[in-house]
Amino acid sequence: MAKHRTEIIGDCTLHLGDCREILPTIGKVDAVVTDPPYGLGDRWAGGGGSKHSSWRFKASEAQAWDREAPQWVAALSAVPECIIWGGNYFALPPARGWLVWDKKQRGTWTTGHTELAWSNIDQPIRAYSLSQVEAHSGMDKLHPTQKPLEVMLWCLEFVKSETICDPFMGSGTTGVASVKRGRKFIGIETDQKYFDVACRRIEDAYRQPDMFIEAAKPKPEQMSLV
Numbered sequence: 304m305a306k307h308r309t310e311i312i313g314d315c316t317l318h319l320g321d322c323r324e325i326l327p328t329i330g331k332v333d334a335v336v337t338d339p340p341y342g343l344g345d346r347w348a349g350g351g352g353s354k355h356s357s358w359r360f361k362a363s364e365a366q367a368w369d370r371e372a373p374q375w376v377a378a379l380s381a382v383p384e385c386i387i388w389g390g391n392y393f394a395l396p397p398a399r400g401w402l403v404w405d406k407k408q409r410g411t412w413t414t415g416h417t418e419l420a421w422s423n424i425d426q427p428i429r430a431y432s433l434s435q436v437e438a439h440s441g442m443d444k445l446h447p448t449q450k451p452l453e454v455m456l457w458c459l460e461f462v463k464s465e466t467i468c469d470p471f472m473g474s475g476t477t478g479v480a481s482v483k484r485g486r487k488f489i490g491i492e493t494d495q496k497y498f499d500v501a502c503r504r505i506e507d508a509y510r511q512p513d514m515f516i517e518a519a520k521p522k523p524e525q526m527s528l529v
Contacts (some may be wrong), residue, residue: 335379402461427442467487468490
């Protein structure tokens, strides 16, 4: 595991390290939006390379970090606003505010037709339709389980808190969505390669501000705290 370090980019604080060690040090958070491992490592076979997508990855890489679903994730449900993708793989409390990403795909596609996110937000079930082809068209996919930016932007529509925390940051899509929604962001990632990708993507998001964010943002500054 890489040495812990912290980077500050604009209103985003990014931690490289084990989220189980870092979460207790960052104090109280009001919102978590995250996509943890689902424990499907033994089912990864490669992905991509079909008529649906030309993107491929090494199955062994995904298998290395997706060996099991970290059941301690259920403790995050105590956060006032919480969205956990893959919530169907965890022992979470009964809730009515599930989110559904309908990938608009049927037939022989190897992944699920939809993905589910558990949420403690008190609202009826909500669904978002975006096909894999639409989502990945022109998208630079840098992580095996990278969610489309459009999906994460949609998630944040239901979260009122100013600061969003993602303990499983991956390639930083939740952070990019937070920047584009004018929110503060705390991200944690244990893999240095993906951490560096997240830093770069969030820096790029600040260079290309969302035209719908009215509040002026300070010029992003990156510094190492450790």
